[in-house]
Amino acid sequence: MFKLPDLPYAYEALEPTVSADTLHFHHDKHHAAYVNALNGLLPEGDKRPLEAVIREAGPGKVFNNAAQAWNHAFFWDAMTPDKPAPGAELSAAIAEAFGDLAGLKDKFVAEGVGHFGSGWVWLAVEGGALKVLSTHDADDTLTKPGVTPLLVCDLWEHAYYLDYQNNRKGFLEAWFDALPNWSLADRQFAAAKGQGAVWAYPEPA
Known part of the structure; x- marks a missing residue:
């Protein structure tokens, strides 16, 4: 179990x-x-x-x-109150893919806002390059061979409705500014290159 x-x-x-x-x-x-x-x-x-x-x-x-x-x-x-910054290698990849962290935020928020209905918005790596994508309902990156998730934000309304009502954009903007666990993203980015293990759910009892 x-x-x-x-x-x-x-x-x-x-x-x-x-x-x-x-x-x-x-x-x-x-x-x-x-x-x-x-x-x-x-x-x-x-x-x-x-x-x-x-x-x-x-x-x-x-x-x-x-x-x-x-x-x-x-x-x-994928969230932390500690406000870490992306490491050097991940920062370089962000700059290459999005220009800078602000460019990544714009892409991440736009993907989440534009996603119709419930789902998830991800920062992931595929083939060494970063990408932002969204998945519907329960779907995730495990169904996409060669894709490693670095961060994710929940787009289901129960994730934000008590705090933001129907303002998904406001939630995503506030979330990206305050909560991403860039230390986790660094580890996942390294794991995607064969340097360490990817994040895994705790083993069943």
Whole structure:
């Protein structure tokens, strides 16, 4: 069985960008519901890593709940109150792909705002180059061979509606300015080049 990972920070640590109320609701209710539903769908004794479950599931309830469990766990780790800056290698890649960090923000926010309905907006690396992409509903980068996620932001309304109502753009702009975990992005960027392991969901109990 998979467990609901604890948040890597206190519920109030991301305020004022993301409120403690939103994190309690989002993590304790929404994320927990996906994990619990997935555990009820898998065969007893299934010890596959969550990444394998997602890649092998095919369309349907198992994929939806498994991918949403994974996406949310990566999302929590993709945020930090510590405000790190991108490392030198990632900064160079950002400059090459987007001009500078402001250019990346513009692309990231525009992709998220332009995404119709629920989903996720990602900063990822493919073939050594950075790209911004969005995925619908539960879909994620695990379904895209050769793509490694560096950061992600949740576009489902439950991620921001308590704090921003229907202002998705305001949420994305505030999120990008305050919360990206560039230390995680640095590690993922290195892993995409074969230097270390990519982020993974905790192993099933």
